[in-house]
Amino acid sequence: xxxxxxxxxxxxxxxxxxxxxxxxxxxxxxxxxxxxxxxxxxxxxxxxxxxxxxxxxxxxxxxxxxxxxxxxxxxxxxxxxxxxxxxxxxxxxxxxxxxxxxxxxxxxxxxxxxxxxx
Amino acid sequence: xxxxxxxxxxxxxxxxxxxxxxxxxxxxxxxxxxxxxxxxxxxxxxxxxxxxxxxxxxxxxxxxxxxxxxxxxxxxxxxxxxxxxxxxxxxxxxxxxxxxxxxxxxxxxx
Numbered sequence: 018x019x020x021x022x023x024x025x026x027x028x029x030x031x032x033x034x035x036x037x038x039x040x041x042x043x044x045x046x047x048x049x050x051x052x053x054x055x056x057x058x059x060x061x062x063x064x065x066x067x068x069x070x071x072x073x074x075x076x077x078x079x080x081x082x083x084x085x086x087x088x089x090x091x092x093x094x095x096x097x098x099x100x101x102x103x104x105x106x107x108x109x110x111x112x113x114x115x116x117x118x119x120x121x122x123x124x125x126x127x128x129x130x131x132x133x134x135x
Numbered sequence: 136x137x138x139x140x141x142x143x144x145x146x147x148x149x150x151x152x153x154x155x156x157x158x159x160x161x162x163x164x165x166x167x168x169x170x171x172x173x174x175x176x177x178x179x180x181x182x183x184x185x186x187x188x189x190x191x192x193x194x195x196x197x198x199x200x201x202x203x204x205x206x207x208x209x210x211x212x213x214x215x216x217x218x219x220x221x222x223x224x225x226x227x228x229x230x231x232x233x234x235x236x237x238x239x240x241x242x243x244x245x
Contacts, residue, residue, distance in 0.1 A: 060235040073232045123168050128177035
């Protein structure tokens with residue numbers, strides 16, 4: 018157990034639907050990162066939150082949004098789902114100041130949510 | 136990510152053999168991470184390198200970052216079936232955004 022908890026582990030939904038993925042960071046970590054992993058695109062950075070505020074954006078579609086709550090858990094919302102959105106979605110967290118990770122810990126990843134859009 | 140090039144893409148080695156995986160960037164890396172992933176599972180943190188010339192070892196795995204901080208290598212000594220998986224290098228290229236290479240698939244034959 019890495020300390021980063023992601024739910025649900027598996028999700029199957031139809032095209033056009035909306036889903037919410039949840040992430041609880043490792044205790045004490047203020048930063049949360051979302052990644053998408055697919056066979057053709059590899060591991061792609063989506064978005065980062067630090068202590069409730071958006072800090073960095075990557076290749077995140079407009080149909081996707083995220084937020085980090087006061088208790089530091091984060092949710093990734095995916096809407097108007099398409100077949101191509103099927104992927105593993107990972108959440109990672111890190112300690113450190115201003116979102117920069119501490120040397121000994123790096124970024125800690127959760128076990129992911131496998132999303133299948135049918 | 137094309138910002139980080141990993142080689143080889145895949146590797147099959149006989150148990151007991153040594154192997155090296157490389158990770159190269161055209162930009163200076165502010166932090167270089169190595170992760171291992173079993174197919175379909177989460178990423179396991181192996182090591183982080185920050186300083187030019189830095190080298191770290193854990194059990195039979197050694198990672199190095201070159202002096203220019205643009206290339207890193209991961210070396211496994213006397214490979215075992217438990218080493219099989221996908222090895223990913225990641226780098227802090229913009230300060231607080233970790234980008235990854237495409238990964239290297241390692242298979243170890245018994």
